[in-house]
Amino acid sequence: MAQHITRRWARLGAVVGAGAMLVALAGCSGAASSTDSGSTDTDAALKEDVTLTWWTWSDSTQEQADAISKVYPNVTFDVVKLENPDAAVTKLQNAIKAGKGAPDLMPVEYQTLPQLALGDALADLTPYGLGDYADAFTASTWNAVNVQDELVGMPMDSGPMVMIYNKDLYDKAGITEAPATWDDFAAASAAIHAYDPEAYIANSGDAGFFTSMIWASGGQPFKTEGENITIDLQDEGSKKFADFWNARLHAGELSGVPTWSDEWSKALTQDKLGTLMMGSWMISGMNDYGTLGKWRVAQIPSWDGQPASAENGGSALTVTSQSANKAAAAGILKYLSEGEGRELINANGFPSTIADLENPEFLDFAYESYGGQPANQQGALSAESVLKGWQYLPYQGYANNVFTDSVGKALGSDGDLNAALVEWQETLVEFGNEQGFSVNK
Template identity: 70%
Template structure:
């Protein structure tokens, strides 16, 4: 009797589950079935219905560039109110979001997420998979590397916002004064230019020693793939050919005391740039529009130097727009992503940072834009657009990249500070990352 009863319940449960799955599939296909309207539905009709209801979205951000997007969205859908909460930096947003996930409540609806933290937040179940809402149809609107970054382990967890294909922004005046007349094309040229600059003025350097984000991007641009993850299985090898090539090269400049010790974004770094003591930035293209703060008419954007002179670069920074798993307004979130993916919303995004969408990169107005920071009215965006096409494919970040960057200074940073052995320090870093991954339940290098 008892067993039979249990069986009946089991069977009922299975049937119920099956019907839910089936319903989910139907809505997911976007059939526009009206029966699916409501908070849980994911069809286009559900999204359209959701934006016509009085709803307040919470949006955490660190960037001033998000407000215009929110304003434009609220203008289009007057029933939607967006509460923008500004935190000091990307790390603060990640920390706060992870705390909310741990607490089980308190997360916002919308967050911008840096590409490098997407795997970490996806693994931590902080972000919603937007595939059921049909957001995957915008694939062709974006550059390959940014679209690749928002697809984590088969889930579409965000929409690319801005991007950072790496370029070299250099001080043309300082280069010329030191006898470097054209932008270095290869890393050998770059090293030669470094010597000349430091010889002409012992207080001037071609670059500063850099931080974790810089280092990983440089490994990427050199063809390194130190992190490989497939679900819970991770392989870390910071000594693969590309990574090692870059570390050894950087070590040569470091040991020759040709790298400035000023930390990126510090006050001293700003002074070094404005006072012509720091010759170049190897940095994401989002910096193109920001150089006006460091002097006018003296900068120039060039493609990143490469090993063979044929051009190879990486992404450095940049962020996506994501809907959180805790959000009860995912359909409105989906509407926001749709808004940001094309048309008016996209134009707002393009006006507030270096875009990730291909439409902007083919747009003559955007491509021919000039900036007061650059000498000779250089059409700087063209260099950035070309860089977006030269990003080396196949890069992956760790599902705990935030932690990795946090402990980077303990080993590699220390070596950068003491002019030590960068490859040995990288191996130290790897050891910490392997241990951490294994204690966190991943299978690392096993």
């Protein structure tokens, strides 16, 4: 099994820009009726001559499309490469609003699925038999593709969170084991900064990191039922993590370098940033950050030492509501859900399928960057401990974008993170109500 990843693709699962906000709500979009024949026979559809338009931001999609065409020679793909997930979402929403121009297939980040589903942009895949694959996928990714009682995509990669840490730096600071609890993490944080005042256990993080940490802390700040939304960024899990991260921030133990910046890469390479807490898609991406063998992978800390994790990033492949070839497109999703088709997907991300997460070849792969550690075992373990019940907002892209105006500002100025969460909540409530949702009413 291939052990590499397009990191830019995966990491963009954490942040979506302003262009990903809602264009229209469910029931009032400009979506036109598809010219699809209405047949749900995916096998028959794949035997007919058909061209499927596939929007993507991934460099690997054309290669995947070419491989699929060898299996289904009657299917031709028109792959359209867009800049990033934000650009894809904005372009799709504009097509839905115009009533024409949407593709047949498009990847959508898990956090953005509710937004597009409520905007009538995605087809329900249940009539095409894709619901039969429920037991093949991890609970968290399958939950993500089921929105408002509709199956709106098929999981591609996944991002159960892990802790990637610099064992060399930890050893020099006197830390002999990876922190299992947040108390352990606090002690390790102080020890690293005391050993080297220019070194930090982690950076302060971004919107994707912060929401994932709230999730892993048991928080469920976003609840959506139809157009009724409840936002509580002072629930127990949200406040618990904010209090803890506030303490690290005010102790001067968190680096201010932005994730994915050149400064961030330099800090990792030069042993000035000791820990990454990210989706498991990052496991295969550490060869670029300093001496091979200095890194290790463990579970993220929890409050009581028992496994408790969250997802961070990842995408589903969807069929749009405007597709005139829904049965054929759904047939492609079936192919990519198992066997050789699933291998195409797994070559560029961390698996979302249970069988692959249990595959000894995958689990026992020894990574040079981790000194021969079979690090995928930690990702697979994390996938089993993702806490249930999490929901994203139907305008999560907007939420992540304005995060910098409140929580992000506090992270950069030693502010009060709980006060910043309240400010973020006020912004999200106001925006949601302006968009026609009923928020906190």
